[in-house]
Amino acid sequence: MDLPVMPPVKPMLAKSVKKIPPGMQYEAKWDGFRAIVHRDGDEVVLGSRTGKPLTRYFPELVAALAGELPPRCVVDGEIVIVRDGRLDFDLLSERIHPAASRVRTLAERTPAAFVAFDLLALGDRSLLDVPLRERRELLAGALATARPPVHLAPATTDRELAERWFEQYEGAGLDGVVAKPLDLPYRPDQRLMFKIKHERTADVVVAGYRFHRSGPMLGSLLLGLYDEGGALQHVGVCAAFPMKRRAELIEELAPLVMDPPKGHPWAAWAEESAHAGARLPGAPSRWSGKKDLSWVALRPERVVEVAYDHMEGDRFRHTAQFRRWRPDRAPESCVYAQLEEPVRYDLARVLAGSPPSG
CATH class of the missing domain: 3.30.470.30 (DNA ligase/mRNA capping enzyme)
Structure with missing residues (x-):
């Protein structure tokens, strides 16, 4: 070449x-x-x-x-x-x-x-x-x-x-x-x-977190929504926090830690077969390679409002952005039905041709 x-x-x-x-x-x-x-x-x-x-x-x-x-x-x-x-x-x-x-x-x-x-x-x-x-x-x-x-x-x-x-x-x-x-x-x-x-917002359940790669501080919050059957599905993560805030969050969330995670909705995350019927964190992926996908289970009692751009199937396509804690919301109220769905538009109409340049 x-x-x-x-x-x-x-x-x-x-x-x-x-x-x-x-x-x-x-x-x-x-x-x-x-x-x-x-x-x-x-x-x-x-x-x-x-x-x-x-x-x-x-x-x-x-x-x-x-x-x-x-x-x-x-x-x-x-x-x-x-x-x-x-x-x-x-x-x-x-x-x-x-x-x-x-x-x-x-x-x-x-x-x-x-x-x-x-x-x-x-x-x-x-x-x-x-x-x-x-x-x-x-x-x-x-x-x-x-x-x-x-x-x-x-x-x-x-x-x-x-x-x-x-x-x-x-x-x-x-x-x-x-x-x-x-x-x-x-x-x-x-x-x-x-x-x-x-950008849209949603109220989601915080059900766990991962540690930051640089040390014992929070790396990302694991987020969930309840489906029609009442199961808490993993929908994505929220990860952009200042370093000082990452350390503070570990302390704030300590009372919710479940160790061992018996009874947690995602307790079976390490079993590959468990991912077939539900969305759990730590799913095997060709992208993750040898990356540590372990996480700390939290009692799913806190609700956070996050911003997201769009959904890919039943999860956030990209990392969600923290907006605020929602102590006024019950975790059970955080359901998929709250998400706004755009009106469908056939991609063939987009690709049909290039419109005039102005």
Whole structure:
């Protein structure tokens, strides 16, 4: 492979802001695996956000990208999997598997797609110093005849349209909106773009915690919600606390510690079979490797309000953010029914084509 921009390349990133800023290019924020694609003839390399290769996990995409991208190019985009008209991150995560036979099976059963939204090189020309507006024009031209599963990400300079996307596209499993300055060059691993994500709040039960990796202080709170059958399901964690507060929380929660955890709703977490019928903390995962997943059980008596962006199935997709303790709420009242569910929106309508750029 001999391209003007060679792998590995870390993608340009975005910083969080509360509102959609004016005067920029706007795109949907995709919820998948960020990937930089290098193609030089028959050679195709998929690089992850960290620069590590993803190529072996998506053989069906390698073949599609070799057929739909220009012969020599470097493209920034997102690998996604669609199920029932929505993005499905769980299915995508299953693809990171050590067995090649398993990867091939999943590639046939749940094929991935690639959504392109930036162009870093074309032919012999590096585009890293070229303004976004020109890179976008070149990308649109390069993918003018591309067919699924390769897609050009919709983009617009119309802020009102971006506001509608922010509301509608969530129903298709998208994360929010990304705003990009039109004169922005491509700067790998720098947060020069802006992301606007959905935020909702929920009252959840605190049923345990993990220690911080640096010592005997709190690392994260383990959160639960009651399902229709009255079972407490693990829905995620809340982890962003100042270091002083982490030490204080260990003392505050000490009266609730259950040691041994007999009678705790998640007491069977260490048994692999127990995870088949319920959501428990510490579930075996290809992501966790040798990471210590042990945790301290608490009597599920305290309620906390957290902010979250969206759900992935029956859990928070990302780490929830602490808002406040809710001593006025009974743990039994913390149920899934309180969660706001966005109106469904068919992802096919998002991927149907790129609207006018403004």
